[in-house]
Amino acid sequence: MLLLLIPADVLRPRRPDEHFASEAAAAREAGMDVALVDHNALTRADGAEEAVAKVRSEGEAVYRGWMLRSEQYAAFDEALTRRGVRLRTTTEQYQRAHELPGWYDALAALTPRSAWTTGDDRAAFDKACGELGSGRAVLRDYTKSMKHYWTEAAYLPDLSDADAAWRVASRFRELRDDAFTGGFVVREFEELTAAEVRTWWVDGQCRLIGPHPDTPDDTPPADLDLGGLAPVIARLGLPFVTVDLALRADGGWRVVELGDGQVSDRPSTLAPAEFVAQLTAA
Structure with missing residues (x-):
């Protein structure tokens, strides 16, 4: 039987996080095992073992929880493997x-044309913008946009205006802070x-x-x-x-x-x- 891994509530660690509690209840009603993991511990460099300490079952598992960086997921996967649990999605598959x-x-044929950087320096950003040419674009990083800050940190009205584009990128980088992942991704705007x-x-x-x-x-x-x-x-x-x-x-x-x-x-x-x-x- 598949094991479902759910984040624990921060204040009541014996209960599932409220956001995922209905899924945990549905899984139990369907006869699945449910185990709680500590998401906050997962986000720490040395916290994976602590995060899975309450996982007692073995076998194949699926995680349903908050977003993890790829390196955090890798540590999560390794800690579970040591406990006899195999995530259905491997670390390589998760990152892809x-x-x-x-x-x-x-x-590529089904999604807006895109170019990206490795890291957050201006020269690489200007090069990525140049690959798309001129016109409108949308900015994000490898995992997330800041669409709720549309005009200041997501929308690029004209890629040929390099200074204006960099101001948006700089604001995006500031807002993403430690969550910034991989590099800038510039995507051609489509209506x-x-x-x-x-x-x-x-x-x-x-x-x-x-x-x-x-x-x-x-x-x-x-x-x-x-x-x-x-x-x-x-x-x-x-x-x-x-x-x-x-x-x-x-x-x-x-x-x-x-x-x-x-x-x-x-x-x-x-x-x-x-x-x-x-x-x-x-």
Whole structure:
């Protein structure tokens, strides 16, 4: 039976974090084992062993919790392995799904044109902007944007204005602080006309189609065609991922983001029992 790993509540460590409590309850009702891990300990360089101290079960496991840096996930994986627990998603698979450079090439025809840096220096940023030429773009790092700070830290009105673009990048870097991951990613701006749709994939098959967590009440279109996307996701060979899609102004569906399903948020309108059932469907 699959083991579900859930972050513990910070103030009540014997209980699951409130954000994931409904998934933990649904998993137990489905007959799954549930174990709690200390997320705060996982974020410390030497905290992985402490984080998994309450994991007593062995076997295959899936994590459902807060985002982890790739090196944190690697330490988590190693600590669990020493306890006889094997994460369904390996460290290499997690990084490929979690960081844009890991999945971009496979999805390049289906997602906005992008260029990125390694690190945060200006020369590399200017070079990445130059690869896209001129026009509008959106900025992020390998794992996250700052879209809620749209004009000051996400949107680049004109890539040919290098100084203005760098001001946005500098603000983005300031806001991301210690969470900044990998480098800057510059993505060509595409006009989108509808709310994003979040799709959930287990072993290369789409198991659920639902709204994005930011717009949980927006029902995805019934005629969403994943025929062109499905073989691409299958070839990636990733056990559990999400793919966020949005409709472009010309009527084509575009991939906005691919992420590891373990750390992708579930919209409040997607029933926990239905969600958990798909984790064990493969």
